[in-house]
Amino acid sequence: MRLARPFALLLLLALLAPAGAAADVLGVFPNDRLTRKDSRQVTGLRVALPLRNCRARPSDCNERHLVNQLDGFDIDPRIAIRFDRPIDVAKVTPSSLYVQRVRGGPRIGVNRIVWSPARNALYAQPVVLLEESTRYRIVVGRALGGRRVGRRFTTMTATAPLRRMRAQLDDGSAYERAGIAAADRGLSFVRPGGLRTVFAAPSVVRITRFNDTGAGALQEELVPNTAVLGAGQYAFGSLRAPSWLDGDSTIAQTPTRTGVPRVTGRAELGFTMIVPAGAKPAGGWPVAVFGPGITRSKYDLFLAADENAARGIATVAIDPVGHAFGPRSEVAVDTLAGSRRFSGFGRGRDRDGDGKVSDQEGVQAPGQPHPKASLGLRDGLRQTALDNMALVRAIARGVDVDGDGSVDLRRDGVGYYAQSLGGIYGTMLMATDQTVPFGLLNVPGGPILEIARLSPGFRDQVTAQLRDRRPALLNGGRAGFTESTPLYADPPVAAPARGAVAIQDVGAMVNWLNRPGSPETFAPLLRERPAPGVGAKRVAYQVALGDRTVPNPTSATIVRGGGLLDVTTFYRNDRTPTAASDPHGFLLDPRIAGRNLGQRQVVELLASAGGSPIDPDGGANVFETPVTDPLTLERLNFEVAPARGEPPPEAALPPIRVSVTPRRVRARRVVRLRVRATRPAADRRRAVRRAFVRVRGRRARTNRRGRATIRVRFRRAGRARVVVSKPKLFAGRATVRVLRSSR
Ligand SMILES: [Ca+2]
Ligand SMILES: [Ca+2]
Ligand SMILES: [Ca+2]
Numbered sequence: 170m171r172l173a174r175p176f177a178l179l180l181l182l183a184l185l186a187p188a189g190a191a192a193d194v195l196g197v198f199p200n201d202r203l204t205r206k207d208s209r210q211v212t213g214l215r216v217a218l219p220l221r222n223c224r225a226r227p228s229d230c231n232e233r234h235l236v237n238q239l240d241g242f243d244i245d246p247r248i249a250i251r252f253d254r255p256i257d258v259a260k261v262t263p264s265s266l267y268v269q270r271v272r273g274g275p276r277i278g279v280n281r282i283v284w285s286p287a288r289n290a291l292y293a294q295p296v297v298l299l300e301e302s303t304r305y306r307i308v309v310g311r312a313l314g315g316r317r318v319g320r321r322f323t324t325m326t327a328t329a330p331l332r333r334m335r336a337q338l339d340d341g342s343a344y345e346r347a348g349i350a351a352a353d354r355g356l357s358f359v360r361p362g363g364l365r366t367v368f369a370a371p372s373v374v375r376i377t378r379f380n381d382t383g384a385g386a387l388q389e390e391l392v393p394n395t396a397v398l399g400a401g402q403y404a405f406g407s408l409r410a411p412s413w414l415d416g417d418s419t420i421a422q423t424p425t426r427t428g429v430p431r432v433t434g435r436a437e438l439g440f441t442m443i444v445p446a447g448a449k450p451a452g453g454w455p456v457a458v459f460g461p462g463i464t465r466s467k468y469d470l471f472l473a474a475d476e477n478a479a480r481g482i483a484t485v486a487i488d489p490v491g492h493a494f495g496p497r498s499e500v501a502v503d504t505l506a507g508s509r510r511f512s513g514f515g516r517g518r519d520r521d522g523d524g525k526v527s528d529q530e531g532v533q534a535p536g537q538p539h540p541k542a543s544l545g546l547r548d549g550l551r552q553t554a555l556d557n558m559a560l561v562r563a564i565a566r567g568v569d570v571d572g573d574g575s576v577d578l579r580r581d582g583v584g585y586y587a588q589s590l591g592g593i594y595g596t597m598l599m600a601t602d603q604t605v606p607f608g609l610l611n612v613p614g615g616p617i618l619e620i621a622r623l624s625p626g627f628r629d630q631v632t633a634q635l636r637d638r639r640p641a642l643l644n645g646g647r648a649g650f651t652e653s654t655p656l657y658a659d660p661p662v663a664a665p666a667r668g669a670v671a672i673q674d675v676g677a678m679v680n681w682l683n684r685p686g687s688p689e690t691f692a693p694l695l696r697e698r699p700a701p702g703v704g705a706k707r708v709a710y711q712v713a714l715g716d717r718t719v720p721n722p723t724s725a726t727i728v729r730g731g732g733l734l735d736v737t738t739f740y741r742n743d744r745t746p747t748a749a750s751d752p753h754g755f756l757l758d759p760r761i762a763g764r765n766l767g768q769r770q771v772v773e774l775l776a777s778a779g780g781s782p783i784d785p786d787g788g789a790n791v792f793e794t795p796v797t798d799p800l801t802l803e804r805l806n807f808e809v810a811p812a813r814g815e816p817p818p819e820a821a822l823p824p825i826r827v828s829v830t831p832r833r834v835r836a837r838r839v840v841r842l843r844v845r846a847t848r849p850a851a852d853r854r855r856a857v858r859r860a861f862v863r864v865r866g867r868r869a870r871t872n873r874r875g876r877a878t879i880r881v882r883f884r885r886a887g888r889a890r891v892v893v894s895k896p897k898l899f900a901g902r903a904t905v906r907v908l909r910s911s912r
Pocket of ligand 2: 569
């Protein structure tokens with residue numbers, strides 16, 4: 170049967186013509202096309218982003234140089250899809266845009282969606298954390314891109330480097346390289362001169378720190394001590410631990426398959442210890458390691474162990490890298506018999522050369538515009554996790570606290586608990602150290618940059634980094650910048666502030682770079698996918714509603730990443746008389762209502778060697794064990810003051826208007842299409858010069874008058890699209906009708 174000619178033409182048009190004004194996909198990121206083969210890596214690849222505009226944009230190039238050492242893309246990648254024209258963000262659905270393992274698996278939708286009108290680009294992140302060292306594809310469906318586009322990418326190897334460094338502790342090679350003889354790998358309680366720094370707890374009337382804050386006199390600070398119940402001895406001392414840090418507090422990236430992380434030296438770490446009173450059990454007292462938070466120190470142990478000793482648990486803590494002030498720091502213990510003063514083993518150093526040592530100086534890479542600034546806290550956190558592993562291994566060697574020749578602490582089954590930053594490096598420690606079977610992590614979050622930008626107290630540190638970048642990226646608004654970044658449960662952002670997407674670009678790079686030393690990366694290893702030889706852990710988490718220091722959405726990242734909801738307790742400070750205060754410090758701070766019950770949950774978990782977390786207030790609702798409404802975790806839950814000076818929304822790109830003559834041509838003939846491209850100007854249309862013109866695979870560039878001529882032959886009847894594009898302009902199109910050849 171022959172169709173009537175007009176009908177046949179319509180059918181042809183329907184088959185050949187692109188659907189209406191659907192946008193074309195111009196580029197997809199991440200993308201394995203931006204890698205090189207590298208057999209030294211677990212993934213067989215190494216990232217190879219182009220280094221462009223390095224003179225004008227050195228900070229961007231510094232970051233690219235660092236990611237180009239990694240063996241794959243971020244496990245929480247910020248997907249970027251460039252289109253040639255606007256799309257309807259409402260059309261982003263689990264079927265129009267998703268990520269899927271190349272080997273098969275569920276389709277993973279996206280959230281945290283941003284549409285940039287100025288770039289015609291869509292940004293989004295997968296709803297779940299991807300697995301490391303794994304090939305995925307991003308699929309853009311027809312509903313979004315006019316045609317289906319799939320692009321492969323490979324995720325980075327994120328946890329292996331820390332696990333490899335732990336293995337260097339286990340096989341002794343790290344100690345050998347650090348020059349720490351086997352006999353010197355335990356805990357030391359004796360200071361030079363023979364002073365044994367172990368004190369009978371009831372005889373201690375005061376503990377005082379003398380902080381080395383730089384040049385000048387030491388600064389005196391009383392150490393509050395609430396750990397008196399059942400305490401037998403307060404002990405102080407040191408241990409030697411290998412260090413992988415370079416002078417700028419970063420760890421050199423080595424190939425993930427064949428590389429051996431390089432030990433750069435050793436550190437002498439001070440510790441504090443509380444030993445229970447009474448007769449020790451056979452094999453010694455069970456031990457819990459406490460991990461202090463940022464700007465805090467090992468002296469927080471005396472605020473974090475109210476009930477431990479009374480329950481027969483010895484407690485010990487060391488400082489994070491860069492903490493407890495400078496090397497001249499000391500501690501004095503006043504007893505009924507007199508006062509003893511000895512080194513406090515401060516780990517801070519005057520790294521910025523201002524003559525002062527801050528309470529955390531040296532834990533992170535130098536700030537912008539230093540080439541490694543974007544590594545931030547990554548390696549200070551990894552090193553601190555390794556220091557705590559060295560502490561656990563020192564305990565395993567047998568600890569004789571009182572020097573009577575018998576071991577006083579149990580060698581194995583060490584538990585861990587921690588606050589804030591301690592919960593951050595603690596999550597990394599728990600996920601990688603097979604010798605620590607259980608722990609409780611209080612108020613951690615990640616990634617660090619997300620904590621910093623969302624926390625009113627830390628936000629100005631992000632401001633400083635954006636200000637000191639080259640070029641600077643401050644665009645006005647709260648603390649000087651506006652990032653328009655949606656939280657996990659937020660609706661899409663379709664009108665980001667001017668300059669916000671450039672800040673998001675930096676955020677995505679920094680988070681990617683930091684992932685090997687970030688807690689959410691390690692959270693899946695705790696229970697869902699234990700690392701080889703490590704095993705699943707018995708863990709619990711505490712989160713405080715409305716935490717202004719480590720905001721709730723950053724804790725949610727860990728809880729979601731590790732599937733930890735059933736072991737997470739939500740402390741509802743809003744339901745207590747201390748509702749007005751930041752609940753972040755609730756585990757230690759005697760001024761916050763939830764403190765004692767928070768510590769009760771800790772001690773019950775430690776005493777049961779990782780049993781299910783108790784609900785500290787039972788049926789009452791100040792402690793939710795587990796979290797009643799998980800969605801609450803995804804919100805800030807505190808009031809944010811209105812921002813001032815926020816920039817206007819970014820403007821859409823000026824559109825190119827395309828005119829083509831002739832508008833109708835015959836198929837199978839060479840035709841000359843004359844194209845003209847203009848854009849709106851103040852009072853008239855202006856020519857668009859040097860624009861790219863594409864039609865049916867043929868290309869040309871417009872001249873000074875915005876004109877181009879293309880010779881092209883259309884094979885079949887239908888409609889042909891002429892596309893004119895130029896950076897920073899919205900691409901324009903015109904359609905040419907191709908009639909059947911007249912034979
Ligand atoms: Ca300094
Ligand atoms: Ca002993
Ligand atoms: Ca309760």
